[in-house]
Amino acid sequence: MYRLDPRYAPAPGTVLTAGWQAVAAQLPPGPAIVAVEGPPTADWATIAARLTAECPAPVRTLDIRTHYAPPAEVRRRTMSPADTADPYYCRLAENPLDDLFDQLPRTSRLLGDALLLIVYGPGASLVAHDVLWYADLPKRYAESAVIAGAGGNLGLPGERAELKRLFYVDWPMLDRHRDAIADRLDGWLDVQDPGHPVFLDGDGLRTCCADLARRPLRTRPFFNSTPWGGHWGQRELGFNPGGRNTALGYELIAPEAGILIGHGPDTQAEVPFQLLCVLHPEQVLGPEAHARFGTSFPIRFDYLDTVGGGNLSVHCHPKEPYMRERFGWAYTQHETYYMTLGSPDTRVFLGLREDADLDLFRKEIEEAANDGVPMDPEDHVLTFPAEQGRLFMIPAGTPHASGAGHLVLEISATPYLYSLRFYDWLRPDADGKPRQLPYEHGLANLETERRGDAVARDLVQEPRVLRRGDGWHEELLGALDEMFYEVRRHTLDAGAAVDEHTRGRFHVLNVVAGEGIVVETAAGDRHALAYAETLTVPAAVGAYRLVAPRGPAKVVKALVREPDGS
Template sequence: MYRLDPRYAPASQAVLGTDWQAVASQLPYGRAVVAIDGPPTVDWSRLADRLEHELTERGTPVTLLDVRTHYAPPALVRSRTERPEDADDPYFRKLADNPLNDLFENLPPAALPTEGLLLAYGPGAALVEHDVLWYADVPKRYAEAAVGAGETGANLGLPDEKPDFGRLFYIDWPMLDRHRDALARRLDGWLDLQHPDQPAWLDGAGLRATCAGLARRPVRTRPYFNSTPWGGHWAQRELGFNPDSRNTALGYELIAPEAGILIGTGPEAQAEVPFQLLCVLEPLSVLGAEVHARFGTSFPIRFDYLDTVGGGSLSVHCHPKESYMRERFGWDYTQHETYYLTLGGTDTKVYLGLREDADADVFRKEVERAVSDGVPMDPEDHVLAFPAEQGQLFMIPAGTPHASGAGNLVLEISATPYLYSLRFYDWLRPGADGNPRPLPYEHGFANLETGRRGEAVARDLVQEQRTLREGTGWREEVIGALAEMFYEVRRFVLDAGAEAADDTQGRFHILNVVEGDGVTVHTAAGDRHELAYAETLTVPAAVGPYTLRATGDGPVRVVKALVR
């Protein structure tokens, strides 16, 4: 059965506390400066109030220092963090490379108090001189919800201004991620504040020991689905996600910059930590030496779902080519994608590549009329449409126009960059606010690959599987490999009860059960992990040899992706 909350025990020496009294008990009893850093969407006022109460109750004097009150004026924060060349782009920005120091004109003083504790808190608190360092966190999905709700304080360094997604995605998150990652090896504590009245605290040494263990065994991140105007209902019906939401659209199985791992012993005693911490603390174990040398600590492949079952078609869009991604947007590698049809059929569609007779100028003029005058267009006048047959993989290199049609469940196996969808046409569909959804078609046409069209699309991007190796009751197929894409997609086909051997050979694998009940993964080190239908599992490079054993009464198919 699909697990909504995969959970892993902390290392044996780790300390896990799960209420404010337990959290406060981990703070020093003598004089000290304590810095608690984290993102702006933490409820910092409540954190300060609760810790002050608990510390006062135990007889420890507390002086509070809210570092947010020392930020530079908003105009200065903006001038330091926003590039002039982005001012005319309402859709995308280049990823910020600023340090958090840019939020301050002068760092606030944090002298050792004459008695008790000085508690410095808020984004950037780690920049003041301190004796103890904690990181308080809520996962990024909370930030997206806060910005969507228009909550002031949701954007970094601008506590009194109405937030916007452009700053969140392209400025705040890159700045915060680099800052958090730089602190990871010296944190004294990790504080999960998803439930402000029931915090979860993990000691820093225990956090690092737990990450070291998880980096050497198969691990699954916590999944969730969001809602969009095109979303479907498969995940609501089949997996139990968000039953009260309007739909389930994009399923975050493993999108490394947002993925989290649950560490604990049960729902009331668990902390969620970013998957990225494993890559930062244990890059060789997670990624492997060659992948780490190429991508640093960026985990380069993502697995997610596009649920349009009972929903609408995605926008017709493409993704930036490599030079454009690097120079215009600041990401070191580009957004190649593939679509694996977990559910589909001959009566549903995948849009991919240009028709042989497509005229890019005519295509552009129709897009412009749709944007300016609301004139509908038929994408099939310009873009090829293929039957969305279950089990088919579609290759989507950067610059290729594409979309999933309505009625599909797509397992999107892609390069990790995920914030740059360059839309051409969105069916004149309004967004959640009732206004037309943005169409950054200028970016799209600047990246449109006009040479990939007609028969070449079917030949190169809709590939036939080929058997790579096989044994009794199983085979491994290559279902998608393209020279310009840095990863490839394979598939295991196992009969009921069959067992297949594999080996990471120094680079991570990602697995997803696309048909059948599931598999059990056994490693040479003795770890065992169940993997059910629709679940995704990361097998770190350090795992080495492992086996897949089919469970249930029927055959099983497991998709695998790896860096080539």
């Protein structure tokens, strides 16, 4: 059965405790300066008040946000004029967190006759301190808060928050800073429930990460809602049953993915999957992928749920030079669609028609965006039957969209914040306003060379059997020279088992049909994987086995290709 809360027991010796009284008991006896770092979305007033109230020692507090540079200066430092002028996107910020400040306070002067000085808020770790904690809220909370008109942007407390700054300025700056201090954290504080925090000690956090970096694991799944979303995730998995829909399912989107460490819902801490990649990059990614991608986990798995929903927008993603030079990602967003649920009667939009008129395409896009004139994308973009089990290759620049009535397992490169929409069916957003259409970016990246028959030949490939065994076979579903990863599929009869090996490359698995499988490693780890679940197999796992104990199963696997394309 699909797990909404895959959870892993803490390593022996880990301090894992919950509730403000228990958390405050982890503070040092003093005299000491405690820095509590974290994102702006955290409830900093509650954190400071509860730590102060529960601590028996005399405590002073300092809100580091009162020392930020003036808002206009923060904006000037963190976003270029060109990025400010672009209503949709900007380059990923490369600023250090120091850029939020003109001058940092000297905390030694503020301790006075108190035993503890608690400095809190984004940037707290930059002041001199004796103990360092990180109070975290997963990114999904920040996005929801900004959409709801709450929350705030980094360095701009009290101002109405913007999603553009959140995605392209706040998150890159916060992630880079968190990653830089991960190896010296004394405590991790999960504050998803401000009335019931969960504390994980720093050494325990790093021990847990070291353990998880060497065995198969699942990240916590999550679905969000969009205007095109369907209802499969609600009906079949139990996500957000009272919500509008379940559109984008976060199975493994590394920059936002979390891992649950704990004993149960009341005593579990969610830590970023990214910490495993930062602290143990070769074990997780493998030496070659680490050399190519640094600590960025380069493949993501997510769901596009349009079952009972609508068509996605017709869009493309930036080609690599544009992604690197304009937006700041070192690699680009190649994608594939695997049709977990589909039918010959539904469709996928993919690639330009042979006779596509680019001038007319632009004219109709502009009329739709500016004047609300409907267009028919099929006049310019090919469609293909969305048969269940089919894989569609979508290299950067290719116009594409999932049609309605599908559950798409999107197996993609990790960059995920640059969808360059051409047309969105004149559909309003949740606030009733027209959805953003950054079509100029899209047209600047449109792949115009691969058209017509070449689209069908290259991007809708027939499966090729790679190897067979007793009751199983493995197929290559899709690979292209321009894409750095490939997608394969194992088909297992009931009771069959197939031996695998990472060979220094991580694997990502998803059960796309059947009753599920069990993954057994040479080190003795066992991990059940149900239908629709995604599992990361770190490169350090080495030899492992897929077993189908309860019935036939199909398992999709993605991996980074070797430099020679193998």
